[in-house]
Amino acid sequence: MGTLLAVRARGIGKCFDDVVALDGVDLEVTRGRIYGLVGPNGAGKTTLLGLLLGLAVADSGSLEILGVPVGRALAAPDGVAGFVDGPGLYPSLTARQNLTALAALHGEGPRTAGVDDVLHQVGLTDVADDRARGFSLGMRQRLGLAAALLARPRLLVLDEPSNGLDPAGQQHVHGVLTRLAADGTAVVLSSHRMDDLEALCSEVTVLAGGRAVFSGPVGELAAAHGPLDYRLVTSDPPAARRLAAGTPGVRVLDATRPPHETGPPCDTGAPRDPGRLVVRAPVPALDTLVAALVQAGVAVRELTPVVSPLEAAFLALTAGQQQEADR
Ligand SMILES: Nc1ncnc2c1ncn2[C@@H]1O[C@H](COP(=O)(O)OP(=O)(O)OP(=O)(O)O)[C@@H](O)[C@H]1O
Numbered sequence: 572m573g574t575l576l577a578v579r580a581r582g583i584g585k586c587f588d589d590v591v592a593l594d595g596v597d598l599e600v601t602r603g604r605i606y607g608l609v610g611p612n613g614a615g616k617t618t619l620l621g622l623l624l625g626l627a628v629a630d631s632g633s634l635e636i637l638g639v640p641v642g643r644a645l646a647a648p649d650g651v652a653g654f655v656d657g658p659g660l661y662p663s664l665t666a667r668q669n670l671t672a673l674a675a676l677h678g679e680g681p682r683t684a685g686v687d688d689v690l691h692q693v694g695l696t697d698v699a700d701d702r703a704r705g706f707s708l709g710m711r712q713r714l715g716l717a718a719a720l721l722a723r724p725r726l727l728v729l730d731e732p733s734n735g736l737d738p739a740g741q742q743h744v745h746g747v748l749t750r751l752a753a754d755g756t757a758v759v760l761s762s763h764r765m766d767d768l769e770a771l772c773s774e775v776t777v778l779a780g781g782r783a784v785f786s787g788p789v790g791e792l793a794a795a796h797g798p799l800d801y802r803l804v805t806s807d808p809p810a811a812r813r814l815a816a817g818t819p820g821v822r823v824l825d826a827t828r829p830p831h832e833t834g835p836p837c838d839t840g841a842p843r844d845p846g847r848l849v850v851r852a853p854v855p856a857l858d859t860l861v862a863a864l865v866q867a868g869v870a871v872r873e874l875t876p877v878v879s880p881l882e883a884a885f886l887a888l889t890a891g892q893q894q895e896a897d898r
Pocket residue numbers: 587590591592610611612613614615616617618619
């Protein structure tokens with residue numbers, strides 16, 4: 572079983588003076604999978620990724636990478652590549668020169684990829700001879716990814732690889748990562764974007780205040796939240812409001828409150844947009860409400876979660892922990 576794991580971390584702790592960046596974090600990443608780390612700012616994501624890259628050493632706990640225990644010395648574990656805090660590039664060199672310099676450091680061999688190949692993989696062939704200085708953030712991210720790919724890593728570690736990518740760039744990078752995983756590489760990435768997680772990751776760890784508050788399949792995270800808030804637009808808003816208020820399990824919320832806010836619902840005072848209703852309900856109660864609306868001849872024109880289930884779960888999981896950490 573151990574050899575199937577690219578990362579096996581147990582009880583990882585890391586402090587910076589009196590700041591507890593990681594507090595007993597466990598992490599298991601299987602080879603051939605894309606694993607997501609999410610969490611609010613300061614949750615500990617970059618710190619954890621830095622440990623995987625050998626840029627820092629944990630204060631406590633045990634860490635095994637690609638089956639090899641990580642020691643106390645600062646060193647990039649064999650078979651691992653990636654970046655945290657943005658890729659390190661030479662701005663005055665072209666994309667190709669940056670990669671050629673790195674390739675020379677790696678030394679050519681069966682375990683390294685060619686410069687042209689990685690440029691092609693990340694879609695930078697056309698700008699290969701442009702200086703990195705003039706690159707947009709998204710292009711720098713792609714070049715950083717290309718640099719990591721040179722080493723043909725068995726574990727790829729990326730800190731917010733989607734930063735600055737336009738939708739086409741994002742799709743391209745997703746394609747690269749998906750192919751790598753299909754070939755057996757384990758990918759660990761951090762992201763603030765739930766769409767990244769949904770599109771890419773099979774499993775995810777949610778960090779808040781240095782602790783893992785959720786670890787498991789992305790689908791389970793989406794289900795890890797109670798009733799969602801739904802936006803309800805109908806042909807007869809007053810009737811819909813009355814019916815919603817009378818349906819067991821359905822709470823009518825003030826449609827003017829910020830959509831991400833969780834906690835007890837507000838009163839049902841007149842919303843700014845009287846045609847729109849926001850209700851909080853578990854799915855069975857929502858079904859009952861929709862049936863009641865149809866029976867009363869009220870047309871349902873829109874019924875959508877105010878935030879995605881994944882986002883709602885993320886907000887609910889991290890809010891309490893983060894407040895605790897901030898105290
Ligand atoms: N080198 C350092 N020196 C001092 N404190 C640090 C250092 N690196 C991280 N920290 C602190 O450790 C905590 C975790 O930081 P980290 O950068 O890992 O969080 P993060 O989840 O990556 O945040 P973000 O989403 O903002 O990138 C923060 O309180 C941060 O200020």
